[in-house]
Amino acid sequence: MTSTTTTPGSATAAVALSGVTKVYGAGADAVVALDRVSLDVAPGEFVCLVGASGCGKSTLLNLVAGLDTVSGGGIRVAGDASPGLMFQEPALFPWLTVNANVELPLKLRGVPSAQRKARVAELLDTVHLGEFGKRRPHQLSGGMRQRVALARTLALDTPVLLMDEPFGALDAMTRDILHDELERLWTSRKAAGRPLTVLFVTHNVREAARLADRIVLLSSRPGRVIYETDVEIARPRRIDSAEVATIAAEVTDRLRAEVGRHGH
């Protein structure tokens, strides 16, 4: 089903982008990365942003994260704290143990020591790493390191999570497991009345159909929202299910048409 009901800038949205434009550089070298992008993400909604390479997905996420400033339009993120952020590289501190990596944001926020230890144990259990707190990042697999990064991001307890190709560097099997874990975590937060809003960038259309409540497709240079579709498949899902394949094929067709239009 194609969704056309989004009202940009809705007051109840967890993330609201309204006519966002981003231009890098100036004059003849200017690159319009995003052109009047409007998008509302509802509280607790899981939105996947897909599009061809260079269409502005990371730019959009960085703007929502507050890492860069818009050239036009506006962005509003609900809540007082900055959103949690996760990238393809886990960016852990190699000299710190897993425990200390996850504890760091709590320490920086001034959470008392006893409370911190309890929270770290709880978070590592959530990502199935309860046994690995004393290890250092280099002693873990890529999937485990990404789980530590997820636990560290969750330590901030922010209502909004921004993820930029977080599983892009992992093998398919590990990625599947992490999809399951992320979905489980997201579902349990919803059940607990603390919905987690996720804006997830990927160029893997199947991954988007596996995870998203809604898939948003951006056009290439300049990036504009050209297509949206609600993914109404019951959870938990499987990436190899027929329903996921159908949605993925639909989005891939749109993406191919867009790439064809640009010749890259």
Ligand SMILES: Nc1ncnc2c1ncn2[C@@H]1O[C@H](COP(=O)(O)OP(=O)(O)OP(=O)(O)O)[C@@H](O)[C@H]1O
């Ligand atoms: N700091 C920058 N300075 C100049 N141009 C930039 C900068 N960052 C991104 N761009 C350009 O803006 C456009 C969008 O880039 P962006 O990285 O957001 O795309 P993307 O969709 O995330 O790409 P990919 O899927 O390959 O990661 C590209 O044309 C890119 O070259």
